[in-house]
Amino acid sequence: MKPASATIRDVARHAAVSVASVSRALNGHSNVHPDTRARVLASAKSLGYVPHAGARSLSLARSHAIGVVLPDLHGEFFSEIVRGMDREAGAHGYHLLLSNMHADAELAAQAMRSMRGRVDGLIVMAPQIDATGLDEALPAGIPTMLINSPDSTGRGAMRVDNRAGIDAIVRHLLASGRRALVHVAGPAGNIDARERREGFLAAMARHAPGQPSRVIEGNFREEAGERAVATLLDEGEAVDGIVAANDMMALGALQALREAGLDVPDAVAVTGFDDVPLARYMGLTTVRVHLADMGARAVARLIDALEHPSDRPGGDTEWLTPTLVVRTTTTERTDP
Amino acid sequence: MKPASATIRDVARHAAVSVASVSRALNGHSNVHPDTRARVLASAKSLGYVPHAGARSLSLARSHAIGVVLPDLHGEFFSEIVRGMDREAGAHGYHLLLSNMHADAELAAQAMRSMRGRVDGLIVMAPQIDATGLDEALPAGIPTMLINSPDSTGRGAMRVDNRAGIDAIVRHLLASGRRALVHVAGPAGNIDARERREGFLAAMARHAPGQPSRVIEGNFREEAGERAVATLLDEGEAVDGIVAANDMMALGALQALREAGLDVPDAVAVTGFDDVPLARYMGLTTVRVHLADMGARAVARLIDALEHPSDRPGGDTEWLTPTLVVRTTTTERTDP
DNA sequence: CTGAAAGCGCTTACAG
DNA sequence: CTGAAAGCGCTTACAG
Structure with a gap:
């Protein structure tokens, strides 16, 4: 038997006052006689009374x-x-x-x-x-x-500000001498994914007008990063920078590159987005969203x-x- | 002005029935005339009525x-x-x-x-x-x-079952030829930390009666793992296995060992507890709690x-x- | 099948 | 300073 929790009425009865007074006493209203308040507090304590938050919020509309x-x-x-x-x-x-x-x-x-x-x-x-x-x-x-x-x-x-984040990434890669960048995008229909993709294209157009830029579809998950690298390797295209739309895909790409014997960052640089704690451990360059x-x-x-x-x-x-x-x-x- | 959400009374009025009928219709009770139900549903929809969960649970005590x-x-x-x-x-x-x-x-x-x-x-x-x-x-x-x-x-x-987990770890380390194991413990007062510590001591006593076993205090945080390694290095004690009470401390120890130029696992083996996703990335041997x-x-x-x-x-x-x-x-x- | 009424556990004008 | 009463938005015996 759970000892059906005491209600405000139990406290009122125990303290021999009205429920209104109990309510006022417990909520610290000023218009309560000190003696009454003390009695109510004592009763509440001895009954182990805890106000029913649900009832309270219905009454207060809060x-x-x-x-x-x-x-x-x-x-x-x-x-x-x-x-x-x-x-x-x-x-x-x-x-x-x-x-x-x-x-x-x-x-x-x-x-x-x-x-x-x-x-x-x-x-x-x-x-x-x-x-x-x-x-x-x-x-x-x-x-x-x-x-x-x-x-x-x-x-x-x-x-x-996804665009600003990707812009910073792209500028950083270009400044470090990378030229052939590819973006591994997030899932279709995702607003962050869309903005990062657009941001990538815009940044390339602005900062490296002559350079190739390419987008490979992904889904924010690790495997998508691995798959993107596999695709790139298959095609044998020249790529020296992978701009992933988030950290997990970047991590997947990292791993796939290493397994393929390609040095990161010597052969290919990799970047992520979000800066999840894992990124720090893996030494991943990324953009931090707090x-x-x-x-x-x-x-x-x-x-x-x-x-x-x-x-x-x-x-x-x-x-x-x-x-x-x-x-x-x-x-x-x-x-x- | 937020258009004060419609209540069950609004729906009742709109459908020209009692609130009782609205309640029954909306909750799928069988004792409601099909016509009534249809009218109620239509009214509810047109008013954008959503039941007030707070009131509902007060009434249902659920x-x-x-x-x-x-x-x-x-x-x-x-x-x-x-x-x-x-x-x-x-x-x-x-x-x-x-x-x-x-x-x-x-x-x-x-x-x-x-x-x-x-x-x-x-x-x-x-x-x-x-x-x-x-x-x-x-x-x-x-x-x-x-x-x-x-x-x-x-x-x-x-x-x-912390003891069983640590026992498996200790047996694994002993089986791989490690002899001088030290446990980096979790915070005092934490029940998991206590059981893992006791489990370590018990496992050593049982499986490697003659071997040294030592415990260094920690707090489940990464730095504690780093500090433990620093202590060990300072003392110059022979250690070939670090059994951390959780993954984060193991990761901290890992990093400190590598920075000190000690090869893991050749010089020292390291284990964690929990198997957080990070552990997989870092190649950390651990014990998985799902x-x-x-x-x-x-x-x-x-x-x-x-x-x-x-x-x-x-x-x-x-x-x-x-x-x-x-x-x-x-x-x-x-x-x- | 339907409605009026009581009740869930609180709070707060209102009147003393 | 205090209590009786109404009300928050629902549900559900109870009586038709």
Whole structure:
């Protein structure tokens, strides 16, 4: 038998006061006689009373919970973002309600709807849904912050400046003497993948107008990096730099190159995107997106909007510029 | 102006029925006239009605949410566990309510209490709290599953068999010809750290009675592995195997050894514990704990207990035996 | 098959 | 300073 948790009525009875007084005493209102407060506190303690958060939020129309809807992210990417969010949320007395988003837009919409009435606001990361799909899926009437998602009118957003990141990478490779660069792209339909691809093409056109530039399709996963190298090797094309759309594909490419007996960076330089912790271990040159900060910042902005609803529409997009991290996969060749 | 979300009363009015009928129609009860149901569905749709989960759970005394209280875990460890939990929870229509647990037992207790009334059950991982502290912190009257935590009477638990894991590691090292092993331990007060340390001593006593065995204090973090190697080097003691209490310290040791010009595994073998994804990349021999499975299993058992409360006390402890994963940091020496 | 009513556990004007 | 009452948005016996 679980000893059915004490309710506010039990405390009221035990302290011989009304539930209203219990509520006021426990919530620290000033209009409570010190004696009453003491009695209530004692009763609550002796009964092991813990307020029922659900009832409280129904009454207050405030749950102090934030819904987080993320795609099925891999490893460190996921944990870094969630860690940042959790820290910020916890610091403000909020909880995080998690929901993995399935690729299917319909299921995603349902996941978001199922959060109504249990969260005060929503943080959504939907890089793989198009703008109209996202607009339809997002529940109306609940403050929402978008992370790396297509623009949705009137909602706050956090975005990584993918173009700037790739531009920095390309300039770095060109400066180190690389000429034949190929981009291993992320999955079709993913907004980050698209911007990185476009960024690559734009950077090449701008900084190395005469040079060849090529794109091989990928999917953000390690095997895609390996496959890209296999393709390149098959074709026997001259390549001295691989610009992967994310770290995992870069790592896959790295491994495939080494297995093929090609020296990195002497024969081919390799770069990633994200700077997951693994990148540091593998000496991968990449571009750093501070994921934890991005998550924390999204939460901070959302909470701000929740607690000062009047301030302003709040539909700004905040851009995070990734920073270049040069490591050993792109250092100057030993025999130029 | 957010268009204050429609409530069940709005739908009732719009469909010209009672709220009771709306509730029944929307919840698929059989005792509703088809015409009524159709009208309700149409009204709900046209008003964009989404039930208020908070009100629903107050009424049903069921939130379909599971509270998850974890210590501030690093990287992949965290994401793997949460991923496993989220998958399993999602499959059963449950949400996860996250709360990072601060080391402080008092704050931890508060974090757990703050979940009352918003979750149906709790999953707690508290390797760093002692048994009585945990018992005091755990809220009564809410089904709880413990992961890698001290025993708490009557609650279900999932535990990693740390002793078996270390035993497998030690046997493997001895079999590969190592003799002078040192254990780099985890933080004091952590139950996994303690069991791994004890397991190391026990395994040495059993399998290599005459051999030296030593323990250096650590804290599960990378630097601790580096420091341990520095200590060993300073003392000039003969060591040919380092058994770290987790992967991160093993990685730190690896790096320090290499920087000191010592070949791994020729001069010194190194092993970890956990098998985080990084371990594979670094070729680290370790012992694999399937974190995602552990998380999923904990959720599955909790949900089972929630939905079939009668079945049995449910206070069993389920042990997961980690499996040895041999990689390059322990291969046979080239010059024996 | 349907509706009026009570209830889930809180909070907060309102009246004393 | 205090209590009775209404209300938050639902669900579900209960009576038709």
